[in-house]
Amino acid sequence: MMDQRSLRVFLVEDEAILLMQLEALVTAAGHEVVATAMSGEEAIRTAETLDADLAFVDLRLCDGETGFRVGRCLARDAGIPVIFVTANDRRVLGGAERGAEIDGSFGGALGVIAKPYTLHGLQTALAFLEEALIAPPPSSAPPPGLLIAPHVAQRWRRAS
Amino acid sequence: MDNADASRLAERTRAEFGEIDPLFGEIDPFSAIIRTTQLPMVVTDPRRHDNPIVFANPAFLRMTGYERFEVTGRNCRFLQGPGTCPKSIARVREAVRAERSIEIDLLNYRKDGSTFYTALHLNPVHAKSGTLQFYFAAQLDVTERYRLIREREAENEALQEALAVKTTLIHEIDHRVKNNLQMIAAMIVLQSQRIPDPSTRASMLDTLQRVEALGTVHRRLHQSESASRFDIADFVRDLVADLVGATGRSDIRVELDLASAVIHADKSVAVALLLNEIVTNILKHAFTEGRPGTIAVQVAAGSEIRIVVEDDGIGMPEAAEARSTFGQSLMGTLARQLGARLTVASAPRKGTRVELILSG
Numbered sequence: 417m418m419d420q421r422s423l424r425v426f427l428v429e430d431e432a433i434l435l436m437q438l439e440a441l442v443t444a445a446g447h448e449v450v451a452t453a454m455s456g457e458e459a460i461r462t463a464e465t466l467d468a469d470l471a472f473v474d475l476r477l478c479d480g481e482t483g484f485r486v487g488r489c490l491a492r493d494a495g496i497p498v499i500f501v502t503a504n505d506r507r508v509l510g511g512a513e514r515g516a517e518i519d520g521s522f523g524g525a526l527g528v529i530a531k532p533y534t535l536h537g538l539q540t541a542l543a544f545l546e547e548a549l550i551a552p553p554p555s556s557a558p559p560p561g562l563l564i565a566p567h568v569a570q571r572w573r574r575a576s
Numbered sequence: 577m578d579n580a581d582a583s584r585l586a587e588r589t590r591a592e593f594g595e596i597d598p599l600f601g602e603i604d605p606f607s608a609i610i611r612t613t614q615l616p617m618v619v620t621d622p623r624r625h626d627n628p629i630v631f632a633n634p635a636f637l638r639m640t641g642y643e644r645f646e647v648t649g650r651n652c653r654f655l656q657g658p659g660t661c662p663k664s665i666a667r668v669r670e671a672v673r674a675e676r677s678i679e680i681d682l683l684n685y686r687k688d689g690s691t692f693y694t695a696l697h698l699n700p701v702h703a704k705s706g707t708l709q710f711y712f713a714a715q716l717d718v719t720e721r722y723r724l725i726r727e728r729e730a731e732n733e734a735l736q737e738a739l740a741v742k743t744t745l746i747h748e749i750d751h752r753v754k755n756n757l758q759m760i761a762a763m764i765v766l767q768s769q770r771i772p773d774p775s776t777r778a779s780m781l782d783t784l785q786r787v788e789a790l791g792t793v794h795r796r797l798h799q800s801e802s803a804s805r806f807d808i809a810d811f812v813r814d815l816v817a818d819l820v821g822a823t824g825r826s827d828i829r830v831e832l833d834l835a836s837a838v839i840h841a842d843k844s845v846a847v848a849l850l851l852n853e854i855v856t857n858i859l860k861h862a863f864t865e866g867r868p869g870t871i872a873v874q875v876a877a878g879s880e881i882r883i884v885v886e887d888d889g890i891g892m893p894e895a896a897e898a899r900s901t902f903g904q905s906l907m908g909t910l911a912r913q914l915g916a917r918l919t920v921a922s923a924p925r926k927g928t929r930v931e932l933i934l935s936g
Contacts, residue, residue, distance in 0.1 A: 434755075503758070504747065504750075531758050531795070532761065533791075534818050560813075
């Protein structure tokens with residue numbers, strides 16, 4: 417699928433310290449952070465010219481609940497796989513509070529990482545995504561901290 | 577009352593529809609009852625053009641605010657207004673057309689334009705021959721009932737709104753707690769990466785794991801519906817997978833035998849921190865120098881909750897030495913906080929067995 421070993425990663429996180437940790441972690445795992453954004457507006461602007469293999473998107477950004485919009489923009493318009501990072505995972509999983517827009521389909525995202533995540537949880541999630549995106553289907557089940565959208569998980573199961 | 581009586585009554589009542597004979601009224605008990613009852617009543621005559629009111633009792637006049645001469649000879653629809661439900665009107669019309677009885681609530685208008693709800697009971701009165709003679713309508717004022725319903729609805733709406741505000745607030749606080757725990761963890765991670773001294777860095781990572789254990793508690797708590805019940809089994813599963821995974825070693829086997837053991841949220845943080853210390857200690861001391869092994873965790877819930885963490889490693893360091901570490905003293909104090917019994921048995925080359933007993 418991709419003729420490369422590492423991922424080009426886009427990070428959308430409005431908390432400075434969390435953004436720094438994500439950057440450090442992605443870089444330490446041998447991947448490249450191609451761009452970062454600290455607001456929904458900045459993320460959407462950046463997405464126009466973005467060349468990335470994966471995006472981590474915080475659901476609640478400083479300019480409101482714009483994570484879903486960013487996710488849609490990246491996943492549907494730019495075709496970039498999106499992982500939502502959220503302290504409100506029930507919103508994505510249940511969807512009841514926000515309506516059918518996000519229900520079941522994970523808002524178009526590939527998966528969800530629930531906050532608070534552990535360092536190890538994030539590392540294993542990234543290692544799994546590396547394999548899943550570079551040489552799909554992944555050989556193992558996703559780690560506990562990473563929830564994969566049902567339709568994608570099903571596709572991988574069928575392909576393996 | 578037999579049919580002959582009924583037709584005589586009808587005749588007599590009919591005689592009253594025009595001029596009221598006060599003498600007749602006084603001697604007829606039915607007429608007297610209808611005049612004095614608090615229940616508003618009208619009689620209409622469908623054989624006349626447009627089914628007009630031919631009799632209205634005083635209660636009806638009091639309820640509607642009209643004089644007798646203003647209602648007699650008119651079809652009942654003058655009581656309706658723009659607020660009256662058109663579907664209800666159609667149903668009444670259909671019942672009249674089909675000569676059926678009907679019970680229905682209607683919004684009606686008084687002479688002064690004010691509205692009231694009435695529970696209409698409309699019955700056709702047929703002669704013995706089967707021909708329709710009258711409609712008899714009793715109308716009970718049920719405005720108060722509607723007012724109470726509206727009041728209740730308004731109260732419910734206000735409560736729903738208040739609940740929505742509270743729910744939003746709880747989500748907001750939950751979100752902040754999780755985000756702050758995440759940030760504390762991130763600070764420790766970022767800081768520890770710049771520390772050259774391995775033992776200082778190891779201490780920082782111990783702290784990271786304690787903070788992460790707190791994070792896992794909050795994540796688990798808020799995944800449950802009530803956010804007040806905490807299942808130790810779920811937590812142990814997350815904790816052990818994470819801590820063993822974080823060692824980066826594939827030669828440590830994990831055996832879990834977990835029964836669901838639900839405790840109150842109050843105790844969740846202390847239990848989580850205690851379990852974190854137990855498992856961390858075992859991983860740190862049992863399998864040193866590349867020694868492979870197994871860590872087994874058992875959770876059993878009865879009248880008490882019994883948690884056993886065992887390994888087949890080299891055994892804990894000497895008790896005196898162990899007591900002096902922060903981790904050991906934290907374990908002791910957490911057990912005290914929980915009112916739990918904590919026993920550590922360790923023998924060289926036989927591993928360590930830690931048992932924690934919590935009252936349920």
